[in-house]
Amino acid sequence: EHRFDTDLPPDVIDRCRTLAKQANDVLGARDMARIDIMLDEQHAPYLLEINTLPGFTPKSLLPEAVAHAGIPFPQLVDRLAKRAASRGAPHNPRPISAKPGLRLAPLGERPPRSGG
Numbered sequence: 001e002h003r004f005d006t007d008l009p010p011d012v013i014d015r016c017r018t019l020a021k022q023a024n025d026v027l028g029a030r031d032m033a034r035i036d037i038m039l040d041e042q043h044a045p046y047l048l049e050i051n052t053l054p055g056f057t058p059k060s061l062l063p064e065a066v067a068h069a070g071i072p073f074p075q076l077v078d079r080l081a082k083r084a085a086s087r088g089a090p091h092n093p094r095p096i097s098a099k100p101g102l103r104l105a106p107l108g109e110r111p112p113r114s115g116g
Helices: 010-027 061-068 073-087
Strands: 033-040 045-051
Touching: 010 033, 010 061, 061 073
Parallel strands: none
Antiparallel strands: 033 045
16 A cells, blocks of 8 residues: 655655655656655655666556646656657667677577577
């Protein structure tokens, strides 16, 4: 069970938001991340971790928190896709090339064993 209504004072929530934003900025995270914060007895926030690839099913914590803030899962997916698309493709994408002689196995099959 995830609980989102904490009855914390607004200034504590603001400090947590500021800490989360600063952590994102330091790492250069963009679009989405889950920031885990713990509070001590005096409500001082401490950063526990930043998860830049959090669970992303409709029942994962990040989408549940966003839904609690009033943004349904389909709208969240749409917003993230539009943000990514707005950045465009890299200016000089490097082509992906396999090593000479490398053979790829069809999906679901084991790759061929190299000589020996």
